[in-house]
Amino acid sequence: MAISKSSKLRFMGKRLIDILNGMPGPFLLELGDTRLTNASCIKLLGRIYVARLAPLGCAFRLDIDMGVPREIGIEAVRILISNDIIHQGYPEVLRLAHIICTFTAPEVMAMQLMLSRAYGLRIMRRPDVRKLLFGPFGSGGG
Numbered sequence: 001m002a003i004s005k006s007s008k009l010r011f012m013g014k015r016l017i018d019i020l021n022g023m024p025g026p027f028l029l030e031l032g033d034t035r036l037t038n039a040s041c042i043k044l045l046g047r048i049y050v051a052r053l054a055p056l057g058c059a060f061r062l063d064i065d066m067g068v069p070r071e072i073g074i075e076a077v078r079i080l081i082s083n084d085i086i087h088q089g090y091p092e093v094l095r096l097a098h099i100i101c102t103f104t105a106p107e108v109m110a111m112q113l114m115l116s117r118a119y120g121l122r123i124m125r126r127p128d129v130r131k132l133l134f135g136p137f138g139s140g141g142g
Contacts, residue, residue: 001076002046003094007061009048016050017059025052025089028062028077047073053081057089 009016011031020029029050044063047070051062064073085092103111116123 001065001073001080002063003051003091004061004063005058009061011050016048016061020050020052020059023052025055025057025059026081027052028074051077052089053077053091054086054089057086060089 005017007016011019016031020027027050031048031050046063046065049062049064050059052059062077064076068076080091080093087095112123115121
């Protein structure tokens with residue numbers, strides 16, 4: 001199951017997320033891929049839904065793997081709604097996952113160091129565009 005706050009998909013000419021604006025939730029509306037238009041020509045690998053997980057809050061695009069039987073996928077959504085706090089229409093577990101999965105600068109540096117040592121890569125500093133454009137006047141200092 002994947003939940004997204006945005007989508008490039010359109011349904012009957014409207015943005016997928018906007019098709020049920022104004023309707024109270026919760027709801028889960030399955031859309032057949034024959035009516036969906038895809039701006040980026042990506043092959044859809046799952047069932048596409050518009051979901052509002054709480055009476056108030058945002059609607060989301062919700063995808064469920066095509067290999068999962070429809071009933072099991074819908075049951076997974078029911079379990080999510082019944083077992084998690086839904087704040088502003090968004091599951092708390094996903095909000096926490098977003099917070100936890102961002103890397104700090106020291107973590108990024110540690111991963112770069114590990115990759116450079118493991119694969120013999122050389123870390124190159126990103127060019128300073130300000131210095132390239134303004135030369136010695138691009139220091140930004142007074």
